Amino acid sequence: MVKDYVPLLILAVVAAGFALTNIGITLVVGPWRPTREKMDPYESGMTEIQPPRQRFPIKFYVIAMLFLLFDIEAISFFPWAVLLRPLHFSGFIEMFIFVVALLIGYLYIWKKGALDWE
């Protein structure tokens, strides 16, 4: 049983060793001449206009959170779909109630303005 996992262990050791060796070689062999630009957080991107620690609108997070909520709710449909037959009509009614509850939640966030981007 345990023997079967030995190749996995070897793979893990080799993978970790390869990564660590490469980092080690660059540290030892590679030249290091820091300049101001090189030390920027996004060296090859845009130049930094101002530090990012400031107030900014969090609408994106609201949308992301709502997506997560509804996504997780939608996952509940899968086991229901698999068990549709044995659950009979009562299962259908229960899922209907669930969807109504979800719909009310959707109406609520809509009217609350959580979906307005501007």
Next chain:
Amino acid sequence: MIPLIVTTIPIHVTAADYGAVLPELVVAAGVLLMLILDVFVPRAQRLQVTTATSLLVILLSFAATLHLWTAGSASAFYGTMTSDRFAVFFDAIILLAAALAVLLSPSYIAVSEFDPGEFYALLLASAVGMMLMAGGTSFMLLFLALELLSLSLYILSGFERSRPRSQEAGFKYFLLSSFASSFLLYGMALVYGATGSTQLRVINFCLHGLGCASTVASSPLLFVGIGLMVVGFAFKVSIVPFHMWTPDVYEGAPTPVTAFMSVTTKAAVFAAFVRVFNFSLSGVESHWYGLIWALAIATMIVGNVLALTQTNMKRLLAYSGIAHAGYILVAMAANTPAGITAIAFYFLVYTFMNIGAFIIVSVLESQGETGDEISTYRGLWQRNPELAGATAVFMFSLAGFPPTAGFFAKYLAFSAAVQAGHTELAIVGVLTSLISIFYYLRVVVVMFMQPEGAEKQGGLIPAAAQWAIGATLAGTIGLGIIPTGFFNYATQSVDAMRAVFGLP
């Protein structure tokens, strides 16, 4: 490749199943209704409409509990839920507390500019969780119900976003309480591992040697599981040494929320605590009796001693709540029908006297900025005699003076312990009650004998709060003078639960 297992056994959920959870269904529908009202009713009428609808929902649900009381015990949803009289008794207590909290809320919401619909939706959602917890007969449902009530209460505790104290309360409660939930869940998982079932009745049979090997009762899994479950339950009802969060959360949370949660969380969680330990795990009493015994003594001593030095009324009531959890644990440790009856009756009384005390805090809070400091009560007798009189009654009842209901509740709890042969618990209970008289009476002394604040103008008491004070006063005095009727209800509720578990 794991084959996809599709069961072909039909699952029949009938109307009777829904009938057994009718009170919960009504309140759950109320939660959704609140969300709709919150966005569709114009702002000007929103507070009145949502308050009235919440009260109506609670009233309807209460009518459903009355129906279930006469309908008799029924097990629903394949043994996950019961509607025995014990569950219904606690449902009624929770609904009563919810109604009082709703009466208390409008003046608070108006000042703090909350969204009333959201507030009531969360309040009702936590009530649903509590009611499910009182009737849950499966670990799965018990845990889900606990999460529903806790999640709603986390948000309610931190509802006053502009006040750092409230934020602190919400966050502290969330972090510590979710940690405790994981203890409970782990304990439930281990007990499931030992006994092979999540259903309380099956576990009870198993531990009495029915359908299980006789070694199960002595398995270390079961032992550890029980210990972890005690930690989880003890945290939720603020039993020493898991009580640290209580004063901070009670002080920071909006006062109507504190009034509500201080009674109902304890009632619901204790209902489940009793159902799991005194009934489901009754076969292995020796595993948990020592724990409950030690926790009861520690809770009574620490709760009462720490209350002595409090200067803030809400913190004082928080420590008093810890002490009362200790008295209730004494009744639980007795592990007799009389003890369980005492717990049920205690919570009915506790609802009236504790929420009554919090209503007074809330009324005074709305009249000044430092309403929850005990110094605010100076000269209350001169400036507002009715309010001072009501406060005195609640304080006397919490301290356990006859003829208030608090005396009778405490008497039942301690006499159950004595009858069961645990005299030492009753002695500690009586001695710590003597300590408690000091801090309860200090509030009375400040009100009646320190007239420094007498010249201040006594503010108006909102009509809803007057009703709530009247109801809690009537309960506190009425249950003290003629307790028999409601005591009989408590006895019947315990008998019903014993019958469900097949006990003689």
